[in-house]
Amino acid sequence: MGEEEGGGEMPRLLPPSFPPKFGADPPRFLAESSPTQRSSAAAQLTLRPQARGEEIRWNLLKWFARHKRNLPWRVHGNPYRIFVVEVMLQQTQIKTVIPYYERWMKTFPNIEALARSPLDQVLKLWEGLGYYTRARNLHRAAQIIVDRFGGKIPSDPEILQTLPGIGRYTAGAVASIAFQKPVPLVDGNVARVLSRIYNLKKDVSKPETQKFLYAIAQKLVPPSPLSSAPFRQRRIRLRRTGGRGNGEGKAKRPGDFNQALMELGSLICIPEIPKCSICPVRSLCLAFQKGDPSRLPIRSKGPEVKKIDMVVGLLRKNGKILVRRRPPRGIWGGLWEIPGTVCLKNQSSEAALAEEFKEGLGLSVTAEKKWSKLKHRFTHRLAFIHPFELKMSGNGKRQRNSAKTLWASPAKLKTLSFPVPHQKILKSIIPHGF
Numbered sequence: 458m459g460e461e462e463g464g465g466e467m468p469r470l471l472p473p474s475f476p477p478k479f480g481a482d483p484p485r486f487l488a489e490s491s492p493t494q495r496s497s498a499a500a501q502l503t504l505r506p507q508a509r510g511e512e513i514r515w516n517l518l519k520w521f522a523r524h525k526r527n528l529p530w531r532v533h534g535n536p537y538r539i540f541v542v543e544v545m546l547q548q549t550q551i552k553t554v555i556p557y558y559e560r561w562m563k564t565f566p567n568i569e570a571l572a573r574s575p576l577d578q579v580l581k582l583w584e585g586l587g588y589y590t591r592a593r594n595l596h597r598a599a600q601i602i603v604d605r606f607g608g609k610i611p612s613d614p615e616i617l618q619t620l621p622g623i624g625r626y627t628a629g630a631v632a633s634i635a636f637q638k639p640v641p642l643v644d645g646n647v648a649r650v651l652s653r654i655y656n657l658k659k660d661v662s663k664p665e666t667q668k669f670l671y672a673i674a675q676k677l678v679p680p681s682p683l684s685s686a687p688f689r690q691r692r693i694r695l696r697r698t699g700g701r702g703n704g705e706g707k708a709k710r711p712g713d714f715n716q717a718l719m720e721l722g723s724l725i726c727i728p729e730i731p732k733c734s735i736c737p738v739r740s741l742c743l744a745f746q747k748g749d750p751s752r753l754p755i756r757s758k759g760p761e762v763k764k765i766d767m768v769v770g771l772l773r774k775n776g777k778i779l780v781r782r783r784p785p786r787g788i789w790g791g792l793w794e795i796p797g798t799v800c801l802k803n804q805s806s807e808a809a810l811a812e813e814f815k816e817g818l819g820l821s822v823t824a825e826k827k828w829s830k831l832k833h834r835f836t837h838r839l840a841f842i843h844p845f846e847l848k849m850s851g852n853g854k855r856q857r858n859s860a861k862t863l864w865a866s867p868a869k870l871k872t873l874s875f876p877v878p879h880q881k882i883l884k885s886i887i888p889h890g891f
């Protein structure tokens with residue numbers, strides 16, 4: 458999508474047809490459905506079409522102006538801050554992100570500071586937030602923005618999507634919230650809200666449904682705001698007539714609208730029991746009218762969570778602990794770890810550790826003591842991590858510090874970035890030193 462979407466054309470207050478029609482390019486799930494199913498779906502979605510789209514927009518923007526949460530990144534509207542927080546918010550809740558965001562902005566107040574910082578420092582600040590690939594991508598994206606774009610975050614969503622770790626959702630969020638581009642976004646909250654408003658009985662985890670949700674969101678998002686003549690005229694008219702609610706004039710922006718959709722999903726149209734009685738779009742919501750919105754959205758079950766056993770070994774020498782750096786890619790990429798491995802089927806923890814230390818580090822070890830196991834949930838795996846205290850049984854002195862291994866003192870351990878379960882193990886085993 459170009460930066461100047463619709464440039465040259467008179468911006469429209471309403472799209473020519475709303476909601477999107479299933480005519481020339483219907484989403485595949487509708488094209489494949491029977492004529493009866495299709496006409497039924499289309500009938501649901503064309504109920505008071507123009508009025509519905511406009512009313513949804515008005516009501517949401519008015520509600521958002523009054524009820525939006527006071528989040529730290531909403532104070533500034535700075536593209537760099539929005540860029541960083543949108544990456545942090547991928548897969549992570551707002552209340553978890555806030556302290557990380559605040560620490561981040563103190564350490565890396567601008568894109569140049571982030572780009573020139575060593576990756577180790579970036580990972581250390583990210584420690585505990587999970588999905589560390591995001592931190593590595595954010596660091597790399599900052600370097601690209603400084604090198605290729607003169608330190609200015611691109612406003613074009615197509616260009617944003619060329620940066621590492623930036624997909625359609627994040628590009629839409631940055632372009633609309635930071636630059637007021639009329640670009641849609643669909644995250645889990647938006648998918649739930651739109652599925653309910655339009656009573657969409659299709660699996661939202663399927664690509665064709667996502668495509669359709671994006672088509673609806675695109676039609677709903679307001680045009681770029683204050684440059685739009687019809688919008689200006691309408692604002693003037695509203696001011697003269699007293700308007701339709703407080704904050705409406707200020708809030709007529711793509712970024713506000715996208716945030717309003719997400720905020721509604723976070724605060725009102727929540728997963729289990731939506732708070733329909735206080736919802737600003739209740740009168741327009743088909744699922745509410747049908748009487749059972751909580752059964753939407755439809756989402757197919759993800760792959761079965763597999764259980765795995767992992768084992769880690771604490772090896773001490775002269776008050777120091779042997780730690781190892783993980784490869785830059787993959788799970789916990791680039792972080793430090795207590796050396797260990799995944800146990801194979803029918804392999805004992807002790808045997809798995811001895812093999813890993815021998816083959817991976819050239820050390821002969823035996824397990825001396827077993828500590829309590831802990832659980833850690835990966836996206837599709839539930840890991841049981843078994844920590845052991847180890848004893849060297851041979852050539853330990855030959856294991857020297859390198860880029861990948863380190864005998865770390867308790868003070869040094871504090872400066873390294875570890876995955877959350879390894880932090881927990883270190884804290885529980887050496888609570889005064891870590």
Ligand code: SF4
Nearest residue numbers: 726731733736742750
């Ligand atoms: S009326 Fe209920 S189901 Fe519909 S959008 Fe509002 S909260 Fe969600």
